[in-house]
Amino acid sequence: MKLKVKDITSFLEGMAPLSSQESYDNSGLIVGNREMEVTEVLLSLDCIEDTVEEAIQIGANLIIAHHPIVFGGLKQLNGKNYVERTVINAIKNDIAIYAIHTNLDNYKFGVNYEIAQRIGISNPRILAPKKNVLKKLVFFCPENDSDKVTQAIFEAGGGNIGEYSECSFESSGDGFFKPGENSNPTSGTIGAREKVNEKRIEVIIPVHKEGQIIKAMKEAHPYEEVAHDIYLISNVNQDEGSGMIGELEKPMEVGAFLTHIKEAFDCGIIRHTELVKKEIKTVAFCGGSGSFLLTNAKRAQADIYITGDFKYHEFFDAEKAIIIADIGHFESEQYTPHLILALLKKNFINFAFHLSKVNTNPINYF
Known part of the structure; x- marks a missing residue:
């Protein structure tokens, strides 16, 4: 090849x-x-x-x-x-x-998902989902063609919300247009105002796939000019972001869990804060330098936060609400x-x- x-x-x-x-x-x-x-x-x-x-x-x-x-x-x-x-x-x-x-x-099945598998985390999810990486596509289409066009958008990467795919909203109404002299209308007569039963369809799309999705929509749409709007939305994308959090299948005694981590990542040492939790159930983690996510881990009520590159004074920020376990930058991403x-x-x-x-x-x- x-x-x-x-x-x-x-x-x-x-x-x-x-x-x-x-x-x-x-x-x-x-x-x-x-x-x-x-x-x-x-x-x-x-x-x-x-x-x-x-x-x-x-x-x-x-x-x-x-x-x-x-x-x-x-x-x-x-x-x-x-x-x-x-x-x-x-x-x-x-x-x-x-x-x-x-x-x-930041990829859902990327570095942190790999860490989740090594730890033994069930149901890993993004700890700090990204904002401003989603848009809403709204387009109008003849009712008889709506399924074909929508399916093309789904196949190009649109319509995903968390664990759900092919998500859209449709409403029906009347569309009006008058074809010009140089147009090639799918329906209607040049110079005459046309009325068509159409659907308004709304779909969430990721910003980085906008180009290919619009291309797929236009190729599948029967009209030579496709009426559509694109809006930037501030919703978080549950499939993209920093760090992850999830649960162990069974709680582990804190010492046994740290031993498990040390063996799984072949750590020379684990630098950690006071062991304020007797058992570990909910685990937050981030490969590499992840101290910036400590607040997110605390807010999510994780028992322990695993990452690398914590500085001395940053360990105080645990404030006995969570255990910080610094396993090393290389070790977390190896x-x-x-x-x-x-x-x-x-x-x-x-x-x-x-x-x-x-x-x-x-x-x-x-």
Whole structure:
């Protein structure tokens, strides 16, 4: 199977679109050409110098990493630090580097869903759903064609609300129009005002799929000019956002639960606040640096909040209402390459994907 970089990255972006990344992030194709044919793919948490060398050794010319090697702008490329040396070596060896970072964090079945599976969480749900990422599409259509057009919109990604799909609202009424001289009306006569029984149909659509949904609507609609309105709405999207929360199938004694976490994520240590809960049932968690979600975890009445990179003074913010368990940034996200591998294998069955053997954790424990 001959694949180009764009074939693989477009598939990933269909699930975790670049528009879903945070404003500070730099996800996407960092080095390389979208049209380049891919030999083999290396999957890693980070892309550093050793990762590029590993790609060279196994004959891979595309590295897909969770963390972007470039966050800020590069003004020079002279090899003075590991970032510049990594980029230079990738370019010299025709190796593309792609990052799928906070857009994968915010994906419903992304980084935090993988963590949920490792912990043993049932019914995981987004801890902090995103706002301003949904729109409402309202369009008008002849009654006899409404089912066909609506179905096209559903297939293009519209009409999803939480665990429900193909959601819409319809009302009936009369539509009026007068075809002009250069028009090609489906019904009616040029120059004469026409009355048609129509339906007004409302559907929720995700912002990042707006283009493909409008295209699908127009292709399925019988009219050459489709009357429609698009509204930005402030509703949260339950399928997109930061962190997750869920319940254990059975409550666990707090010490036993921390031991379970330490084993599941191979933690050198767990930094934690006072163990103010005797049992753990409701668990909140966020891969990477998640201290910004502590308020959400407390508001959701989680027993414990698991993440990485808590600073000293931030531990005080638990205020004996919740247990903070800092398992480490690397430790919380180390299985992300396995997640990416599983996603890719569903679509690219007979292609060579490799999990990196390079341990990129910069932190050691004595």
